Amino acid sequence: MLLAELMAWIRAFGPYRWASHRLLNWGITGRTAVIGLPYLWLILFFLIPFIIVLKISVSDIRLGMPPYEPMVHWIEHQVVALQINFGNYAFLFKDALYRNAYMNSILVAAGSTVLCLLVGYPMAYGIARTSPSWRNLLLMMVMLPFWTSFLLRVYAWIGILKNNGLINNVLMAMGVIDEPIVMLQTDFAVYVGIVYSYLPFMVLPLYATLEKMDLTLLEAAADLGCHPTKAFMTITLPLSVPGIVAGSMLVFIPAVGEFVIPALLGGPDSLMIGRVLWEEFFHNRDWPVASAVAIAMLILLVGPIMILQYNQGRQAGAHR
């Protein structure tokens, strides 16, 4: 009720009335403001930047700030020269470093998605089938790491995986090994890091579909003589496909562009596109090539993003 009084006070206050009147005169109603404000923001800070990146990706590098040639040149009197350079893209194709980085990104992202699914599915399944009071606690435990610093969680693995780290120390103390196993700065560490960081993104959508599932379906299956294992394969698993798709895409898409994990846990040769882009930008200061890398990565991700959107849309449709 305090809010209402505050509103009344503001309204009684002249400038508000004047301003709202003015806005209405210009055809700005509440509706246009509600739609317009976020719309303009997104166009300015989300859409236009992509167009600029697209533009820069076809520019030439030059020394100076900004370090790229303008696309449109004013040559003498009113003669405009349009300069488009696909050389940056050609460079990406020719150079083995970039090709490897691409292939490796896809491989690592896909591999860690599968691992995430293998670890996450039993977790989601288990949580969905516990008693409701425990369920909330377990869900909270899945969510908790998500709310804590991503960077610090990746960092935690350094202490575990390095040569004199937790695992090696424990194994050597037990006498299983004499020499430390090299784990840090390998692809293995990158896999572990990605699976660890993105596990909540896999578990939560899976849980959402499994929890919604009608358990009487399984009772019906058992009643009709179906063994629980078979019932899982023929009923539970197919019904959880939307969750599997959503979870997999939510892991795969960001994993492809991941920078922090390969930078901290990976070795110098575990190249991924996100890291290549970073190096191109921060170390080589080659903005056009960095932009071309970004566009190429985006093209790679269009497919998975569309699958994700379609999947969400279908799930939303099924609810109605």
Add this chain to the structure above:
Amino acid sequence: MANVRPEHKLEPWKDPSAEPYIRIEKVTKKFGDFVAVDDVSLKIYQGEIFCLLGASGCGKTTLLRLLAGFDEPTAGKIWIDGADMAGIPPYRRPVNMMFQSYALFPHMSVEQNVSFGLRQDKLPRGEIKDRVDAILELVKMTQFAGRKPHQLSGGQRQRVALARSLVKQPKLLLLDEPLGALDKKLREHTQFELVNIQEKLGVTFVVVTHDQEEAMTLASRIGVMNHGEIVQVGTPGDIYEYPISRFVADFVGSVNLFEGALIEDEPDYVRVSAKELGGHFFVNHGVSAPPDATVWVALRPEKIVISRDPPVMEGEDNRVQAVVKEIAYLGDVSVYLVRLPSGRMVRVTRPNMRRQSAAVDRITWDEEVWLSWDASSPVVVTQ
């Protein structure tokens, strides 16, 4: 299914000079390609309880929302109290609505919910309090004024919703399935209460319902809707006894329909031959239909007399021999499904006026019986 409205009620729709309170003229509402309301024209008068009756998706709720102003008609006009409602937003209409879900604000107490509308009009505090107290008294919710909606039972919520929509003293109240969320016992009780309140306050009610029993109980008049169109408007008695189409006859109550042909068509009676009946209907009122047109005869199950002995009546019409195939004992009535020689099944209901016991020799399965009915009972419809 008794109509609880007193019989002496005025019937303004019979008076050509009466000014309707709501005038709906050729109103159409489309959502994309879907026509929700199709060219509807209606006049509703002050003090009526007008029920829009139809199956879900027939457009009745859309019509109600057009009256409330949540949607604008695609074509046509609506006048309320003489004023054109085009472009008038809901917060400026002299109309209040009671929602099917009750739509009680969950973060406000009963009292705050009820006073919400009055506070929007910036009435003095004292007056708001008096009016809220009075209306809570009327719906017997005074003692629950401080409760939040989730602390109330279904019936109490319904009464709060009613109070909230009535407290602004609207001349027109729109009710969307007002009793739909209540259980059967409570619903019956509330129906009578609703009518009492309506009579006390003199508000015009427009009620949307899919429950024909509810419509029959509440309504001064019923508008039956189908596929966005108004099929028939009339008093509950008219709708039940004189349906104008097979749809209405079938939708309101249950009915036995026979396809047939007019063989005699006089101003004061008709005879219809129906193949499935294996005989003739004699109907003691005229029908306006072209000769040789296909007609349908609608015969309500409770208007058929079932007996072992041939009925005593002149002529061979309006009676037929049959075999009992099914009997369902429902307590107050029994339903008989009997088979005519043509194979057609006919539904007959019969009140159980005497207590059943072994001593009474009841009609039973596979017995040969006679069915007969009065010449005033069948209704002939042409569409």
Add this chain to the structure above:
Amino acid sequence: MIGRRSFLVTTMMAFGFAFLYIPILSMMVFSFNESRLVTVWAGFSTKWYVELIHNDQIINAAKLSLKIAAINATGAVILGTLAGLALTRFRRFKGRTLMTGMTTAPLVMPEVITGLSLLMLFVAMEQIFGWPAGRGVTTITIAHMTFSMAYVTVVIQSRLSTLDESLEEAALDLGARPAKVFFLITLPIIFPAILAGWLLAFTLSWDDLVITSFVSGPGSSTLPLVIFSKVRLGVSPDINALATIMVSLVAIGIVTAGFYMQRQEKRRERDIQAALAINQ
């Protein structure tokens, strides 16, 4: 029988949770280690916490991050709520599809792309309009708001789509104008979702390294930037201490919120039971 967890599932679940928590716990334990060698236990000590408090670089970076995260969360909640309202309450307007796309794309966009493209925009804007002059707190905040508003939009949108629209219609019907309906009815009811959105936006900003790296300038080192530069050089015990503090704060916050919500839920259920009992 049906729906009960088998031994196998329980084991795998336990493994999953161990996988999630062992790294965090080991980090916490070793933050109390006497030795600089992070992984060899040399006795209990709180000296890394003392060192952390006296590390001005980290303290200043944390203050800056807090400030940016708070401004960002507030801005993102306003924009995200408006976007959520627009997408759920206005069914038809020009460019609705584009807006839907633009509010969901940042959720899955790799951060390197978002960061790079925003930097390109800021550089171009500076060249053309002279604003924003250089990179710093302003550009970081704008960048954070852009991607965190998308998360807020999702939260608000899903809350609004489950909100019974007839509540808002009832308020309109009782004579409240649309703006008033929003402030008196919609806002109080969806307030928990708005709070959740605010916290989410805060966390996203507080945590963000990649996008910030692109759009930050000299003198605007946020906490993740400082942590990253330290961590690149190897494990350092005061970072363990910092992590322990951050994880503990979040855990306490979440557990408290969880208990509070559970208590509310229980009270609500009791009320409903009581309401049913008095049913005539």
